[in-house]
Amino acid sequence: MPFCPNCHYEYEASVKACPECKIDLVEKLDDVVPTDEDFVEVYATGTRLEADVIRGILEEEKLPVLVRDTRIFPVLPDWRAEFVIAVPAAQEAAAKKLLEEARADGALGGEGKFLR
DSSP states (O other), rough: OOBOOOOEEOTTTOOOTTTTTTSBBBOOTTTOOOSSSOEEEEEESHHHHHHHHHHHHHHHTTTTEEEEEEEETSSSTTTTTTEEEEEEEEHHHHHHHEEEEEEHHTOOOOOOOOOO
């Protein structure tokens, strides 16, 4: 699956450019995200805004994060949109704790869900 080198979102194979950043996607984020670790999906949300907030929370704590856009047609609004947040397996507990704290503080709404 291709990634946006700017916002680090992962897209379906048919997407060639990031609809938000307007740049070509790349196959790997070797220079941004370590690829020798297994990533696990920890959270899903229905809005890109919340996905961006989550990414910011995790990156602020220096956690590598991938956000996968699961919309069928990423350039069009999709009421079934889901953005899945993944972190290295070794960082799963730390990421969950940060997201639980963000929910308790009101930084995250209640629309999203923990996946594991």
